[in-house]
Amino acid sequence: GKRAFIAGVADDHGYGWAISKALAAAGAEILVGTWVPALNIFESSLRRGKFDETRKLPDGSLMEITKVYPLDAVFDSPEDVPEDIKTNKRYLGSSNWTVKEVVESVKQDFGSIDILVHSLANGPEVTKPLLETSRYGYLAAISASSYSYVSLLKHFAPIMNPGGASLSLTYIASERIIPGYGGGMSSAKAALESDTRVLAFEAGRKHNIRVNTISAGPLRSRAAKAIGF
Ligand code: NAD
Helix, strand or coil: CCEEEEECCCCCCCHHHHHHHHHHHCCCEEEEEEEHHHHHHHHHHHHCCCCCCCCECCCCCECCEEEEEEECCCCCCHHHCCHHHHCCHHHHCCCCCCHHHHHHHHHHHHCCEEEEEECCCCCCCCCCCHHHCCHHHHHHHHHHHHHHHHHHHHHHHHHEEEEEEEEEEECHHHCCCCCCCCCCHHHHHHHHHHHHHHHHHHHHHHHCCEEEEEECCCCCCHHHHHCCC
């Protein structure tokens, strides 16, 4: 069977959860990367059976998540983590959550993966029109929503089996004006789409893996609710 790592699963409402279920139903082993500040509540909800209804697969069995890795995809390695995050009480309880460390842990635990899914985005100023967006907000949106994919693929590619596949989720606001999708998130999705083409070219040749992005329709996930969609 195939082994998949899905980055960006912290509840049962988003695309990451639905994609995990589809992959599990197709026989894949499921590993997820969960944003560090959301880790405790996600793991305790899983343990307490809060997701048992939505964990049901078409054959009646429950999706098994083999391992949940804490992840913050805006940091590539421990040297990049600023003091205020290091000492933040939501981060203190977890370790090895930078991209490089997560990939090292997955390599130690399982050796390789076949499928990488990037289902994460963040834009601290998403509710502001682009015209009102600060440089900080714009760069933070790109860091969390676009470069996070470059980084995940760059680090995972060497442990992806040839013929493997990588997928991210984009949004039509990259091509057309969607008022309310601000803070540089439209820019971040445009970058993600362009990067998908370049990464497909590069990773295809170097690692024999496919790189794709799906422009998903609107879904009332936690992230979408936060911007009133
Ligand atoms: P979601 O809230 O379920 O998923 C986003 C996840 O990203 C959350 O689990 C959050 O904890 C995680 N995250 C945020 N910052 C992170 C970081 N620095 N490191 C690691 N994880 C981090 O919402 P969703 O809408 O399912 O989003 C998944 C993907 O789908 C995103 O790329 C989003 O832009 C895209 N998308 C969503 C819609 C929609 O309408 N919901 C439409 C098109 C595309």
